[in-house]
Amino acid sequence: MASRTTFEELPPRVRAAIAFHTGRIHCADPVSSGLNSQLAVRLRCEAGDVHVKGLRSDHDRVWTQRREAEVNPFLKGISPELLWREEVDGWDVLGFDFVSGHHADYRPRSQDLSCVADLLTRLGEVELPSIELREAGQRLGNYVSDRSQLELFEGESLLHTDLNNENVLVQDGHAYLVDWAWATRGAPWLDAGYWVMWLLAAGKHTVEQAEGWARRIPSWEAATPMALDAFASANARMWREIGGAQPDAWTSRLVRASRDWSEYRQKLVEK
The missing domain is CATH 3.30.200.20 (Phosphorylase Kinase; domain 1)
Structure with missing residues (x-):
C-alpha cells in the first residue's frame, strides 16, 4: 500500500x-x-x-x-x-x-453480476493493442507444477487480471473496469477465471455457481479442463505464498477461495 x-x-x-x-x-x-x-x-x-x-x-x-x-x-x-x-x-x-457509481457487489443474487458478465464480454471483443504488455505467464510462472503449463495461459487477448470488486464500478446498469496497471496479454478466458476466485472470495457462492457466472462469458468456452485445473492450482499456490503463516483477513478470503476452487478442480480430475 x-x-x-x-x-x-x-x-x-x-x-x-x-x-x-x-x-x-x-x-x-x-x-x-x-x-x-x-x-x-x-x-x-x-x-x-x-x-x-x-x-x-x-x-x-x-x-x-x-x-x-x-x-x-x-x-x-x-x-x-x-x-x-x-x-x-x-x-x-x-x-x-469521474464515474459516480458504486463498487460491484459480488454476492449471490446481486444485480451487479450480470453487469460484470456483460463487461467481461465486451472486454473480450477488444482487439489486442500494439503496446507493451505483461505476459500472463509472468504472473504465474513461479506457481505452476510444470513449466509447460504456461502455454495454456498464452494468447492474444487484452486482460485486466485483477477482478477485485473495488476495481469494478457500476453506474446505471453499466460496469466499468478501473486500475489497468497490470494490463496483460494472454488467453481470452483468464479474466473470467480471475472473476471466479473473486466471486468465491465474496462468500456464499459455491464453486459451481461461480463457474456458472464465468460460463456466461463467451471466452470461457476457450478454456480446456486442463487449463482451468492448472490455473486454479497455480493461483492457490500463489495466494498461499502471499498469505504466509498468518494472513490478514483480506488475504485470507483469497487464500480460501483459490484453495476451494483448486480442490474442486482436482476432484473433477479424480472422478
Missing part, C-alpha cells in the same frame, strides 16, 4: 498543472480505494468532476502510470476515459472522467 498524499500537499506547480485542465477546483475529496496510488482524489471542478490518481516520479511503480495511459484509448466504454496526463515537479498524474 502506498502512503497517501492529499491534494493540498502537492507541490504548487502540480496543482497548477491540474487546474489548467480542470478550471477552478471547488473541492478535493480523498478516495479510499486504489491503494497503490500515492494520490487518489475526486476533484469537484468548474469543468466537471475528475478522478485523479498519481505517483511520485521516483516511485518504483511509476511505470504503472504509463501503462494505464497507453491502454486507456482502447477501452472506450469499458474504463473511464483518460482526460489528461501531467508529469511535472516530481509527480506523474492522471485525470479520468
Whole structure:
C-alpha cells in the first residue's frame, strides 16, 4: 500500500498543472480505494468532476502510470476515459472522467453480476493493442507444477487480471473496469477465471455457481479442463505464498477461495 498524499500537499506547480485542465477546483475529496496510488482524489471542478490518481516520479511503480495511459484509448466504454496526463515537479498524474457509481457487489443474487458478465464480454471483443504488455505467464510462472503449463495461459487477448470488486464500478446498469496497471496479454478466458476466485472470495457462492457466472462469458468456452485445473492450482499456490503463516483477513478470503476452487478442480480430475 502506498502512503497517501492529499491534494493540498502537492507541490504548487502540480496543482497548477491540474487546474489548467480542470478550471477552478471547488473541492478535493480523498478516495479510499486504489491503494497503490500515492494520490487518489475526486476533484469537484468548474469543468466537471475528475478522478485523479498519481505517483511520485521516483516511485518504483511509476511505470504503472504509463501503462494505464497507453491502454486507456482502447477501452472506450469499458474504463473511464483518460482526460489528461501531467508529469511535472516530481509527480506523474492522471485525470479520468469521474464515474459516480458504486463498487460491484459480488454476492449471490446481486444485480451487479450480470453487469460484470456483460463487461467481461465486451472486454473480450477488444482487439489486442500494439503496446507493451505483461505476459500472463509472468504472473504465474513461479506457481505452476510444470513449466509447460504456461502455454495454456498464452494468447492474444487484452486482460485486466485483477477482478477485485473495488476495481469494478457500476453506474446505471453499466460496469466499468478501473486500475489497468497490470494490463496483460494472454488467453481470452483468464479474466473470467480471475472473476471466479473473486466471486468465491465474496462468500456464499459455491464453486459451481461461480463457474456458472464465468460460463456466461463467451471466452470461457476457450478454456480446456486442463487449463482451468492448472490455473486454479497455480493461483492457490500463489495466494498461499502471499498469505504466509498468518494472513490478514483480506488475504485470507483469497487464500480460501483459490484453495476451494483448486480442490474442486482436482476432484473433477479424480472422478
